[in-house]
Amino acid sequence: xxxxxxxxxxxxxxxxxxxxxxxxxxxxxxxxxxxxxxxxxxxxxxxxxxxxxxxxxxxxxxxxxxxxxxxxxxxxxxxxxxxxxxxxxxxxxxxxxxxxxxxxxxxxxxxxxxxxxxxxxxxxxxxxxxxxxxxxxxxxxxxxxxxxxxxxxxxxxxxxxxxxxxxxxxxxxxxxxxxxxxxxxxxxxxxxxxxxxxxxxxxxxxxxxxxxxxxxxxxxxxxxxxxxxxxxxxxxxxxxxxxxxxxxxxxxxxxxxxxxxxxxxxxxxxxxxxxxxxxxx
Amino acid sequence: xxxxxxxxxxxxxxxxxxxxxxxxxxxxxxxxxxxxxxxxxxxxxxxxxxxxxxxxxxxxxxxxxxxxxxxxxxxxxxxxxxxxxxxxxxxxxxxxxxxxxxxxxxxxxxxxxxxxxxxxxxxxx
Numbered sequence: 001x002x003x004x005x006x007x008x009x010x011x012x013x014x015x016x017x018x019x020x021x022x023x024x025x026x027x028x029x030x031x032x033x034x035x036x037x038x039x040x041x042x043x044x045x046x047x048x049x050x051x052x053x054x055x056x057x058x059x060x061x062x063x064x065x066x067x068x069x070x071x072x073x074x075x076x077x078x079x080x081x082x083x084x085x086x087x088x089x090x091x092x093x094x095x096x097x098x099x100x101x102x103x104x105x106x107x108x109x110x111x112x113x114x115x116x117x118x119x120x121x122x123x124x125x126x127x128x129x130x131x132x133x134x135x136x137x138x139x140x141x142x143x144x145x146x147x148x149x150x151x152x153x154x155x156x157x158x159x160x161x162x163x164x165x166x167x168x169x170x171x172x173x174x175x176x177x178x179x180x181x182x183x184x185x186x187x188x189x190x191x192x193x194x195x196x197x198x199x200x201x202x203x204x205x206x207x208x209x210x211x212x213x214x215x216x217x218x219x220x221x222x223x224x225x226x227x228x229x230x231x232x233x234x235x236x237x238x239x240x241x242x243x244x245x246x247x248x249x250x251x252x253x254x255x256x257x258x259x260x261x262x263x264x265x266x267x268x269x270x271x272x273x274x275x276x277x278x279x280x281x
Numbered sequence: 282x283x284x285x286x287x288x289x290x291x292x293x294x295x296x297x298x299x300x301x302x303x304x305x306x307x308x309x310x311x312x313x314x315x316x317x318x319x320x321x322x323x324x325x326x327x328x329x330x331x332x333x334x335x336x337x338x339x340x341x342x343x344x345x346x347x348x349x350x351x352x353x354x355x356x357x358x359x360x361x362x363x364x365x366x367x368x369x370x371x372x373x374x375x376x377x378x379x380x381x382x383x384x385x386x387x388x389x390x391x392x393x394x395x396x397x398x399x400x401x402x403x404x405x406x
Binding site for chain 1: 362384393
């Protein structure tokens, strides 16, 4: 700390105007959030933050990386996390801290306290940046958790009939998902002793060459295991896109609806008849 | 003297169960033995069981295709059975599709398939 006098006066002012500053601060933050967060919650957050900040300034001075700011940091972490989860932007989150500068400006720049104000401003800038950092980190966590959930949710394999399994695909196919779908499909072919598989793409929003490539891979893998594979759920627009893009499904059977595909599979099973091996022996 | 893959006869079907990773010489021996057995027994079908194989590379893939082709020339249909999911996925990633080789989930299905195709000609895909 370079100037003990400045810091003391600053602390004095902040402690003295405590009620007034906090009130203004709460009003300022509430108005920027435009009623999207209850005033009571803002009030509670800031009423905890303000004394913590005072304590930190008193014991740790201006070194925001110091241990004495631990309390402030943990409060800010919680605040940013909540804001990120509630869908507030980074600016709105950081403003919760930075608006304290606006509140303090008239009171602190009136006399000879400009220097103290600038020092405090630096502290608040640091804390503001910290909230943005936490905000961004929280958003990333949310996104990766959602991606994981999606992967789990969107790849069920269901038994449709004796010897027939279905895979209703929902969402765009990328290589990671193709891998998961393929793995589950092939394993269930084995487990259920299924000779027919139906891949239903009703829930796939668009089929481009990439997606078609992944579908083909899945079908070819199922074939190599010894199962027949039918692609169903091709909507009219998708059929047009497939032809326009020149995608070749080769000798893979495709059907418009899952019902058609199931009928096709059942017909095939009937045509084959039961597996007889007794006569060979 | 390298090991040889056993070829078992069940009715008019020959069963080849591959239990370990194959080397070039073993593949040559197998193809030689198999064609001889087909001629000797007049078998109409060959089942190659690869359920014990954890790794199937392009070499084994080519071996399966050429064995199937040899058998076909001698009048016997070949079915490859018991491919593991992981193996199928690896082959697809390698860009191999085992075109021209018929496959079935397991030995039972494979023999059933051969029997059907003998009765009413090959089942069209």
